[in-house]
Amino acid sequence: MLSVLIWGPFGGALALALLPADWSPARFRQIALAIASLMLLWTLAIAWQFDPAPATWQFSESLAWLPPLGLRYSLGLDGLSFPLICLNSLLTVIAIYSSAVERSRPRFYYLLLLLLSGSVAGAFLARDLLLFFLFYELEIVPLYFLIAIWGGQRRGYAAMKFLLYTAISGILVLASFLGVVWLTAADSFAYDPQLAQTLPLTTQLLLLLPLLVGLLIKIPIFPFHTWLPDAHVEASTPVSVLLAGVLLKLGTYGLLRFGIGLFLDAWVAIAPWLATLAAISALYGALSAIAQQDMKKVVAYSSIAHMAYILLAAAASTPLSLTAAVFQMVSHGLISALLFLLVGVVYAKTGSRDVTVLRGLLNPERGLPLVGSLTILAAMASAGIPGMVGFIAEFMVFRGSFPLFKIQTLWCMVGTGLTAVYFLLMINRVFFGRLPETLANLPRVQWQERLPAVVLTLLIVIFGVQPGWMVRWSEPQMTVLVVSPDLQASTQAVSSWKSQAVRFAAGSAPPLPVEDF
Amino acid sequence: MVTAQLKPTKRHPLSAYIERLEAGGALLADSPQNVLEVVGILKSYGVVLDAYSRNLVYIADHQFLVLLPFFKYFNGQVSLPRLLAHWSHDRLNFEYAEYCLKAMFWHGGGRLDAYLDTAEFRQLAIAAIRARWQGNWLIQIVDRLFPDFLLEQVRVMAYYSGLGQFWRVMSDMFLALSDRYDRGEIHSIPQVVQHILDGLVAAATQPITYGVQLQGQNYPILPATAGLTFLADTAVPYVEAVFLRGTPFLGTVSYNAQAYQIPNEPALFTYGALYADPLPIGGSGIPPTLLMQDMRHFLPTYLHDFYRQSPRQADDLRVQICQSFQKSMFCVTTAAIQGLAPHPFTTTDPEARAANRAYLLPWLNRLQASQIERANTVP
Structure with missing residues (x-):
């Protein structure tokens, strides 16, 4: 059920890519809007069945993906990710709806918006550290192009700055995740709140630090913030809506899910x-x-x-x-x-x-x-x-x-x-x-x-x-x-x-x- | 040697307008668009003035000293549907007419104002007051205690009637202008001005009289023997009070009189229609939006279509109406300036031209703060 929220937008993006490029911008917009609206309806259907009382993962899905790497395609929804999934679905519809009908390269534009939405949904739904990282990194690509192609006068500068900052953010997050798995000798990247509890406090702190810096860049928090004003100023309105509305939340979501979830003792310190x-x-x-x-x-x-x-x-x-x-x-x-x-x-x-x-x-x-x-x-x-x-x-x-x-x-x-x-x-x-x-x-x-x-x-x-x-x-x-x-x-x-x-x-x-x- | 040409008035900010007037032109530039706007808006203004005029005359004649005139805007036709329409504001803003009337009453000027302070008027008014309140001891006692109160109300009633009669003439004049335009007889702004000037001249000596029927008997308030006439006693005071001076009240802009933000002399006021900001910003003066709201119901099709071609289409209809209205009022002002000039502007006599120049300068000085530049620049 949750996979639809990821693969629906991805499938929509693929479908857009296969359509003739000479179609009118309005047509591409209608198709993208229809897909995003379907995802919003799907989210509402999930909300209808979601029960917040158990405080456990719901609608879980798990598939072995790359066993040698310990990577599983593992999704789940809980009280932390559910509101953000709703926000993502809603703001994607609003971003597409408020996009100017007449724009250059409309097929690519809406394709990127759908890719972005699917990536963000994937990051919020991931129950696997490496899967989270993959989606966390994946959303950088469409956002980079959305700023670099349809941005303002200094779009190249802003997009490059965004790319550098968030790429470093991703590297730091990955370093932390790798450290947790290697130091705990875990056989997979599956998200487990107990995983790092066995590590000494100093080790936890050393692992928390890169994660923290990575996520603080993403949020962003002073003094890691300088990419955000430039990105907002140069981005078009729909992209700014998604950037402020959802994408920054990946950082704060990461703080709660992984910062507190994995390293509570170090976090308290x-x-x-x-x-x-x-x-x-x-x-x-x-x-x-x-x-x-x-x-x-x-x-x-x-x-x-x-x-x-x-x-x-x-x-x-x-x-x-x-x-x-x-x-x-x-x-x-x-x-x-x-x-x-x-x-x-x-x-x-x-x-x-x-x-x-x-x-x-x-x-x-x-x-x-x-x-x-x-x-x-x-x-x-x-x-x-x-x-x-x-x-x-x-x-x-x-x-x-x-x-x-x-x-x-x-x-x-x-x-x-x-x-x-x-x-x-x-x-x-x-x-x-x-x-x-x-x-x-x-x-x-x-x-x-x-x-x-x-x-x-x-x-x-x-x-x-x-x-x-x-x-x-x-x-x-x-x-x-x-x-x-x-x-x-x-x-x-x-x-x-x-x-x-x-x-x-x-x-x-x-x-x-x-x-x- | 005396030349027929006067020295240019380069140092005056409105020198271009002085020269245009001296050449027989108008304060408003001549263009097909201006003609369309001015004639179209005067058509709707004529319709509205007709209603205002009838109501003012009705109030003067039939609401004479009615202390609580709840139904004064109904012209005697009170019914539940009309009452509901009134409450839901599906009606004309007759308040605008009263604001104009009160501005005239407050600023005074002309022989009408002077006559209302004469012993003759006092005698006539007291006779009417006594007839009105015959048998009502309470009001009679109040009248004895405050003898100026009802007298002042009669003066106001005289202005109701005076403005009603003035607007009757103006309404017919504007509607006739529209008819001529529809027949293809009006093509330029000078023709518009000439039409208005001709109308003013034709009605100039029309008597302004007023009397009320009480107990089956006629009580004159402004008798014909007072010699009050249309042009000198209603038109000129109206232009002065409503076009030029206005009142620094009724807006949301707060003026501090003690800080001299309001001139000491009412003659220096610049709150009239020619100065009003077309954008509704809550500036003081008679709210032009009331009149604009009324006129939008009677716009001729060609003017409505013209407004709909603007970037905001019908969203800013009242602003567009106000801008057109100010253009038309500069035409009326031109007619008034031409009509009151000591010599025709077509004269070649140097002394007459010099006298005209001397006459024009104070007018143009007063118009410096007006919307004249905007009316001539805004497309």
Whole structure:
């Protein structure tokens, strides 16, 4: 059942490759959209049957692939990967739908998008370390071409930078996996949380370090982040949507699945450093966003800041914080995808993303009033305004991490406050004031262009009002992921708060905590 | 030696317009597109003015001193369907007419304003007030306690009637212009201006009178003996109050009078229709969007088709209407400038030309902050 999510897009890509190249771009787009939509429906069918309560692998598939290498084609779905699979399927549909109908080399473009979607799905579903690595590396190829061919003026530079950074990331991840298997004398690369537990702490640390650096590049976290703003600025809107919405999540997924899953003791040992790094990255991202003039760069640096919250939550490693990390991954996926979509519409209509050039776009007659309104809403969600998914995610992250890392959490909360600063600066400059004469004849925004943004907005509000609908998928899995006795005391205290926080978000205020952390 | 040519006015920011007016042109450049826009918009404006005019006259005649005039916009035809249509805002914005009326009343000017302060008017108004409230002791006592209150209401009623009569003439004039355009008789902006000028001149001495029927008896408020006429007592004050001055109210832009953001002298106000920003930004002044909203229902097909060719098609219809409306108002202003000029602009007499130049400069000085450049540059 899970293989369909991988081989469906791959098969679709192959089918596109076999079609005549002289077909119209609209036709290729329709075919790709149909395939992606089928995958989304398939994901919903899986969701219908997925039971989060057992907190075990479900829909497992396993085939011997290369026995001499210990490689198995082994897939599974649990509470950690399920939300991300849903996000991937949804954003692939949105990315294809929001791709401009008229574009050069459409067959290759949609083929790459499908390849990308299938690779990401494979990475999330893999139950084998080497299989994860293969898909992790595979997704770099289509993304490189998507930036290098359909990107902006400096696309070559951005694509090469992306390739170098993420290739190094992959090498480091592979080195860590190889080290685990060799040092434990395992006969396969099958994912087993107990695999590295037998190793001494120092050895675990030595194995965790390359994995960590590799994944921090992918997320990205300061100081490994410099590829991301360039990639976002040069990538086309649909690619930015996928990059921010799903691809960055491979890094945070890897942290939870392999960083914590394989090396929990080592993870606990370096957790304070990780939390500090998260705080630095959050503040760095927020302060950098304030200084940007390009709307896309503002959103890109915002991504760096918001992804750091996931690292903070992962560092805390309490059930609440890990559930929050998953929630924040989905939340950031929806919000950043929405922001990039909206910035894309602004750019398509005005020809500029420069906040010093744009002004008055909220004008009801000649501006982009709905786009402006949705941008304000997305900024509010990103800044953690109650009623939207961002608030719940950040609230849970901070509640989960505060008992363990008070200072770092407070700094991250400052970063959240700065989110409002940089987005309000951007919104004030771009959307308020009088529309200048140079922008007084903007083309219309069609309903087709608004639809993806409206869908994402609805999800942001729905999960903001009713977060339980998302939390329930991951909560049991995140609870069993952490077994460290050092964290048990705080884990139990925080656990009681988790349900209260969720109820609070749903409308009923909980009593103030009485635990003294 | 005296030459027939005046010195060029290079130093004046609007020198090109001065020279154009002196050459017999208009404040708005002559082009087929401008003709189409101006005539088309004046057609819809004529229809709207017709409705505004009828309503103003109805209020003046039939809502005289009605203290709570709930149904004043219904012209006496109150029914449930009309009430529902009104509440759902499926109606004309008669409020716009009242804003214009109040701007005229506030700025005053002309003999109508002066007459309303005379003893003769006071006597006539008091007679009407007494007839209106005959047998109503409560109102009579209130009137005794505050003798200026109802008197001021009668002055407002006089303006209702005056503006209604003014717009009656203008509505017919604009609709006649549209008919001539449809017959192929209008091809240029100067022809449009001439049509308006001819209409103003023809109606210039038309008397402005007002009286109310109370208890079966006619009570004059503005009698014919007051000598009030269309051009001097309604048209000119209207242009001054609504086109030029306007009011620094009703918008969302906050003006700080103590910081001199509003001129001390109302004569220096520049909040009128010629200055209004076509983009709805919440600027102060009479909201042009109300009028634009009304006019869009009556656009001739050729103008609607023209608007639909714009990049936003019908999305920014009200902005496009406002821009066309301002173009047309510059034509009306041109007609007013020409009509009030001391000498015809076609004169070759140097002294007459110099006098015309001296007459034009203050006009153009006032128009510096207006939308004149935009009206002549925006396609």
